[in-house]
Amino acid sequence: MVKALVACRAGVGSSLMLKIKLNEVISEHDLPVQVEHSSLDGLPSFDGPIVVSLSDVADELKEQGIKKEVVGIKNILDKDEIYTKLSAALKNIGEE
Amino acid sequence: MIEKIVQEDLIKLNIKANDWKDAVRKSAQPLVDDNYITENYVSEIINSVNEYGPYFVIAPHVALAHAPSESGAEKLAMGISTLEPAIKFNNADNDPVSYVFTLSAPDSDSHLKAMQELVGLLSGSEFYKVLDEAQSSGEILQFIKDSVLNNKVS
Numbered sequence: 001m002v003k004a005l006v007a008c009r010a011g012v013g014s015s016l017m018l019k020i021k022l023n024e025v026i027s028e029h030d031l032p033v034q035v036e037h038s039s040l041d042g043l044p045s046f047d048g049p050i051v052v053s054l055s056d057v058a059d060e061l062k063e064q065g066i067k068k069e070v071v072g073i074k075n076i077l078d079k080d081e082i083y084t085k086l087s088a089a090l091k092n093i094g095e096e
Numbered sequence: 097m098i099e100k101i102v103q104e105d106l107i108k109l110n111i112k113a114n115d116w117k118d119a120v121r122k123s124a125q126p127l128v129d130d131n132y133i134t135e136n137y138v139s140e141i142i143n144s145v146n147e148y149g150p151y152f153v154i155a156p157h158v159a160l161a162h163a164p165s166e167s168g169a170e171k172l173a174m175g176i177s178t179l180e181p182a183i184k185f186n187n188a189d190n191d192p193v194s195y196v197f198t199l200s201a202p203d204s205d206s207h208l209k210a211m212q213e214l215v216g217l218l219s220g221s222e223f224y225k226v227l228d229e230a231q232s233s234g235e236i237l238q239f240i241k242d243s244v245l246n247n248k249v250s
Contacts (some may be wrong), residue, residue, distance in 0.1 A: 004215050009144060012169075012201040013162035014154050020215045024240040039164065055189065056149045071124065077155040 002095050003048025004071075004086075007057070011039025014046045014054055018076045022052060025082045032095065033086065051094045052086070069093050098174070098213040099241040105130070106175040108199075116150070116185045116193070117142050120161050123177035123196040133200045140165035145185075153165030153187035155190075158218060162199040169200040172207055174214075176236060178227050195227055213244055 006022060008015035019037040023027025026033050036046070043051065043066070051061065051068045069089045075081055106126045113119035124138045133211070140163040145151070151189065152160045175198035182192035201207045215239065217223040226239045 008149060008166040009151055010162055011206070012165060012204050013154055013160050013199050013211075016204075016211050017154060017160065017215050020212050022221075054154065056151055056187070061149070066129055075155045077158075077215070 001032050002050060002090065002093070003031070003046075003050065004035050004050035004052055005042065005046045005048060006032050006035055006052045007040050007043055008053060009040060011037065011042070012052050015039070018052065018054070018073060020077040021076055021079065027045060027088065028079070029083060029087075031086065033090070046082065050086075050089050070095065097209040097244070100223075101172050101207065101210050101239065102174050102176060102237060102240060103130070104233045104237050105133075106173060106186060106237050108175070109233065109236075110175045110180040111177050112181075113179055113183050114178050116145070117181055119177075119179055119183045119185075119196060120145075120159075120194070120198075122242055123161060125199045127173055127175050127198055127200055130173075132169075132171045132173035133198075135168065137163055137168030137200070140164070146225065150185040150187040152165070153185050153193060154172065154190075156168045156190045157182065157192065157194040157224075159193045159196045160199060161196055162201065163249060165202050166206070172202060172210075173200045174198065175226075176209065195224075217243060229248045 006015045006019040015037045052071040055072035055074045071085045127133045177196045182194040184191045185193045230236045
Protein backbone atom coordinates (compact mmCIF):
# COMPACT_ATOMS: atom_id res chain seq x y z
CA MET A 1 0.00 0.00 0.00
CA VAL A 2 1.14 3.51 -0.87
CA LYS A 3 0.28 6.22 1.62
CA ALA A 4 -1.23 9.46 0.33
CA LEU A 5 -1.96 12.52 2.45
CA VAL A 6 -4.84 14.77 1.49
CA ALA A 7 -4.05 18.17 2.93
CA CYS A 8 -5.77 21.53 2.89
CA ARG A 9 -5.30 24.73 4.84
CA ALA A 10 -7.81 24.02 7.54
CA GLY A 11 -7.98 20.24 7.40
CA VAL A 12 -11.73 20.17 7.97
CA GLY A 13 -13.36 21.11 4.69
CA SER A 14 -11.93 20.72 1.23
CA SER A 15 -9.43 18.04 2.25
CA LEU A 16 -12.20 15.97 3.80
CA MET A 17 -14.34 16.22 0.67
CA LEU A 18 -11.35 15.45 -1.51
CA LYS A 19 -10.55 12.42 0.65
CA ILE A 20 -14.10 11.10 0.22
CA LYS A 21 -13.89 11.42 -3.56
CA LEU A 22 -10.36 10.04 -3.67
CA ASN A 23 -11.48 6.95 -1.77
CA GLU A 24 -14.30 6.42 -4.29
CA VAL A 25 -11.78 6.51 -7.13
CA ILE A 26 -9.35 4.23 -5.29
CA SER A 27 -11.97 1.58 -4.62
CA GLU A 28 -13.48 1.78 -8.13
CA HIS A 29 -10.08 1.28 -9.75
CA ASP A 30 -8.66 -0.92 -7.02
CA LEU A 31 -5.60 1.30 -6.58
CA PRO A 32 -3.02 0.37 -3.90
CA VAL A 33 -3.41 3.64 -2.03
CA GLN A 34 -4.23 4.37 1.59
CA VAL A 35 -5.52 7.88 2.26
CA GLU A 36 -5.02 10.06 5.31
CA HIS A 37 -6.06 13.66 5.69
CA SER A 38 -4.96 16.65 7.72
CA SER A 39 -4.24 20.35 7.57
CA LEU A 40 -0.95 21.46 6.08
CA ASP A 41 0.48 21.30 9.61
CA GLY A 42 0.37 17.52 9.31
CA LEU A 43 2.70 17.56 6.32
CA PRO A 44 6.10 17.50 8.09
CA SER A 45 5.23 14.33 10.03
CA PHE A 46 3.73 12.48 7.04
CA ASP A 47 6.02 9.66 5.92
CA GLY A 48 4.29 8.55 2.69
CA PRO A 49 5.30 9.50 -0.87
CA ILE A 50 2.14 11.23 -2.22
CA VAL A 51 0.42 14.48 -1.21
CA VAL A 52 -2.93 15.40 -2.74
CA SER A 53 -4.39 18.89 -2.51
CA LEU A 54 -6.44 21.48 -4.34
CA SER A 55 -4.39 22.79 -7.25
CA ASP A 56 -3.48 26.20 -5.83
CA VAL A 57 -2.17 24.65 -2.62
CA ALA A 58 -0.37 22.01 -4.67
CA ASP A 59 1.33 24.67 -6.81
CA GLU A 60 2.56 26.37 -3.67
CA LEU A 61 3.91 23.11 -2.23
CA LYS A 62 5.76 22.46 -5.47
CA GLU A 63 7.24 25.96 -5.35
CA GLN A 64 8.43 25.28 -1.83
CA GLY A 65 10.27 22.29 -3.25
CA ILE A 66 8.58 19.68 -1.06
CA LYS A 67 10.10 16.24 -1.56
CA LYS A 68 6.87 14.41 -2.27
CA GLU A 69 4.92 13.52 -5.36
CA VAL A 70 2.39 16.38 -5.31
CA VAL A 71 -1.02 15.92 -6.95
CA GLY A 72 -3.11 19.07 -7.51
CA ILE A 73 -6.84 18.65 -8.13
CA LYS A 74 -8.86 21.45 -9.74
CA ASN A 75 -12.33 19.97 -9.42
CA ILE A 76 -12.67 17.68 -6.43
CA LEU A 77 -15.89 16.20 -7.82
CA ASP A 78 -14.25 15.11 -11.07
CA LYS A 79 -13.32 11.45 -10.66
CA ASP A 80 -11.66 11.31 -14.09
CA GLU A 81 -9.31 14.12 -13.16
CA ILE A 82 -8.51 12.46 -9.83
CA TYR A 83 -7.92 9.06 -11.44
CA THR A 84 -5.70 10.42 -14.21
CA LYS A 85 -3.53 12.44 -11.85
CA LEU A 86 -3.33 9.81 -9.13
CA SER A 87 -2.33 7.13 -11.66
CA ALA A 88 0.37 9.42 -13.02
CA ALA A 89 1.66 10.00 -9.49
CA LEU A 90 1.78 6.25 -8.82
CA LYS A 91 3.68 5.76 -12.04
CA ASN A 92 6.14 8.51 -11.10
CA ILE A 93 6.97 6.81 -7.82
CA GLY A 94 7.25 3.47 -9.61
CA GLU A 95 4.17 1.81 -8.19
CA GLU A 96 2.28 1.17 -11.40
CA MET B 97 -26.89 14.10 9.17
CA ILE B 98 -26.51 17.00 6.74
CA GLU B 99 -30.22 17.83 7.08
CA LYS B 100 -29.57 18.40 10.79
CA ILE B 101 -26.71 20.87 10.38
CA VAL B 102 -28.30 22.92 7.60
CA GLN B 103 -31.07 24.98 9.19
CA GLU B 104 -33.68 26.69 7.07
CA ASP B 105 -32.61 30.16 8.18
CA LEU B 106 -29.00 29.42 7.17
CA ILE B 107 -30.10 29.07 3.53
CA LYS B 108 -30.19 32.31 1.56
CA LEU B 109 -31.31 32.55 -2.04
CA ASN B 110 -30.17 34.93 -4.78
CA ILE B 111 -27.76 36.99 -2.73
CA LYS B 112 -26.48 40.07 -4.50
CA ALA B 113 -22.83 40.59 -3.69
CA ASN B 114 -20.38 43.25 -4.84
CA ASP B 115 -17.38 40.94 -4.89
CA TRP B 116 -16.16 37.66 -3.39
CA LYS B 117 -15.53 39.16 0.06
CA ASP B 118 -19.03 40.53 0.17
CA ALA B 119 -20.34 37.14 -0.98
CA VAL B 120 -18.45 35.34 1.81
CA ARG B 121 -19.67 37.85 4.43
CA LYS B 122 -23.29 37.76 3.34
CA SER B 123 -23.27 33.96 3.16
CA ALA B 124 -21.73 33.69 6.62
CA GLN B 125 -23.94 36.30 8.30
CA PRO B 126 -26.82 33.95 9.22
CA LEU B 127 -24.31 31.67 10.98
CA VAL B 128 -22.89 34.63 12.90
CA ASP B 129 -26.40 35.79 13.85
CA ASP B 130 -27.23 32.35 15.27
CA ASN B 131 -23.88 32.06 17.08
CA TYR B 132 -22.55 29.11 15.08
CA ILE B 133 -19.46 31.09 14.15
CA THR B 134 -17.78 34.25 15.40
CA GLU B 135 -17.07 37.42 13.44
CA ASN B 136 -13.43 36.45 13.69
CA TYR B 137 -14.12 33.21 11.81
CA VAL B 138 -15.51 35.20 8.87
CA SER B 139 -12.52 37.56 8.87
CA GLU B 140 -10.24 34.54 9.00
CA ILE B 141 -11.84 33.06 5.87
CA ILE B 142 -11.26 36.33 4.03
CA ASN B 143 -7.74 36.83 5.39
CA SER B 144 -6.67 33.34 4.35
CA VAL B 145 -7.87 33.94 0.82
CA ASN B 146 -5.95 37.21 0.74
CA GLU B 147 -2.89 35.36 1.96
CA TYR B 148 -3.13 32.06 0.09
CA GLY B 149 -5.54 32.49 -2.81
CA PRO B 150 -9.06 31.16 -3.34
CA TYR B 151 -8.38 27.71 -1.91
CA PHE B 152 -11.95 26.77 -1.14
CA VAL B 153 -13.44 26.99 -4.63
CA ILE B 154 -13.58 23.23 -4.85
CA ALA B 155 -15.44 22.56 -8.07
CA PRO B 156 -16.99 24.56 -10.93
CA HIS B 157 -19.23 27.27 -9.41
CA VAL B 158 -18.95 25.82 -5.90
CA ALA B 159 -17.20 27.41 -2.91
CA LEU B 160 -16.85 25.76 0.49
CA ALA B 161 -16.08 28.74 2.70
CA HIS B 162 -14.34 27.61 5.87
CA ALA B 163 -11.43 28.35 8.17
CA PRO B 164 -9.60 26.33 10.82
CA SER B 165 -11.86 25.33 13.74
CA GLU B 166 -9.91 27.41 16.25
CA SER B 167 -10.68 30.63 14.33
CA GLY B 168 -14.18 30.60 15.77
CA ALA B 169 -16.23 27.58 14.67
CA GLU B 170 -18.44 27.31 17.76
CA LYS B 171 -21.05 24.76 16.71
CA LEU B 172 -21.38 22.37 13.80
CA ALA B 173 -23.45 23.97 11.04
CA MET B 174 -23.57 24.66 7.34
CA GLY B 175 -25.04 27.60 5.50
CA ILE B 176 -26.01 27.52 1.83
CA SER B 177 -26.21 30.61 -0.38
CA THR B 178 -26.89 31.08 -4.02
CA LEU B 179 -25.36 34.15 -5.67
CA GLU B 180 -27.27 36.06 -8.32
CA PRO B 181 -25.40 37.07 -10.35
CA ALA B 182 -22.49 34.65 -9.99
CA ILE B 183 -19.30 36.20 -8.61
CA LYS B 184 -15.66 35.76 -9.56
CA PHE B 185 -13.50 34.36 -6.76
CA ASN B 186 -10.30 34.61 -8.82
CA ASN B 187 -10.12 30.85 -9.25
CA ALA B 188 -9.46 30.43 -12.97
CA ASP B 189 -10.60 26.82 -13.11
CA ASN B 190 -13.91 27.08 -11.31
CA ASP B 191 -15.15 30.69 -11.62
CA PRO B 192 -17.71 32.17 -11.46
CA VAL B 193 -19.13 30.99 -8.14
CA SER B 194 -22.90 30.58 -7.82
CA TYR B 195 -23.10 28.42 -4.70
CA VAL B 196 -21.43 29.14 -1.38
CA PHE B 197 -21.46 26.54 1.39
CA THR B 198 -20.27 28.04 4.66
CA LEU B 199 -18.97 25.36 6.97
CA SER B 200 -18.53 25.61 10.71
CA ALA B 201 -16.70 22.51 11.95
CA PRO B 202 -15.59 22.71 15.60
CA ASP B 203 -13.49 19.55 15.28
CA SER B 204 -12.04 17.45 12.52
CA ASP B 205 -14.43 14.51 12.36
CA SER B 206 -17.96 15.17 13.69
CA HIS B 207 -19.05 16.41 10.27
CA LEU B 208 -17.65 13.51 8.24
CA LYS B 209 -21.03 11.98 7.47
CA ALA B 210 -22.50 15.37 6.53
CA MET B 211 -19.59 16.05 4.18
CA GLN B 212 -20.06 12.67 2.57
CA GLU B 213 -23.67 13.57 1.93
CA LEU B 214 -22.67 16.98 0.57
CA VAL B 215 -20.21 15.33 -1.82
CA GLY B 216 -23.02 13.02 -2.90
CA LEU B 217 -25.39 15.94 -3.50
CA LEU B 218 -22.79 17.93 -5.43
CA SER B 219 -21.83 14.93 -7.57
CA GLY B 220 -25.26 14.74 -9.20
CA SER B 221 -26.95 17.35 -11.37
CA GLU B 222 -30.33 17.52 -9.63
CA PHE B 223 -29.11 19.45 -6.59
CA TYR B 224 -27.85 22.34 -8.76
CA LYS B 225 -31.19 22.52 -10.52
CA VAL B 226 -32.97 22.74 -7.17
CA LEU B 227 -30.55 25.44 -5.98
CA ASP B 228 -31.17 27.41 -9.17
CA GLU B 229 -34.92 27.08 -9.22
CA ALA B 230 -35.98 27.02 -5.58
CA GLN B 231 -38.34 29.78 -4.52
CA SER B 232 -37.69 29.29 -0.81
CA SER B 233 -35.08 27.99 1.61
CA GLY B 234 -37.55 25.34 2.69
CA GLU B 235 -37.59 23.80 -0.78
CA ILE B 236 -33.83 23.30 -0.69
CA LEU B 237 -33.90 21.82 2.79
CA GLN B 238 -36.73 19.51 1.78
CA PHE B 239 -34.75 18.30 -1.23
CA ILE B 240 -31.75 17.61 1.01
CA LYS B 241 -33.91 15.71 3.49
CA ASP B 242 -35.54 13.65 0.75
CA SER B 243 -32.19 12.82 -0.85
CA VAL B 244 -30.68 11.69 2.43
CA LEU B 245 -33.76 9.73 3.52
CA ASN B 246 -34.03 7.95 0.19
CA ASN B 247 -30.35 7.13 0.38
CA LYS B 248 -29.75 8.80 -2.92
CA VAL B 249 -26.61 10.14 -1.33
CA SER B 250 -24.56 8.37 1.27
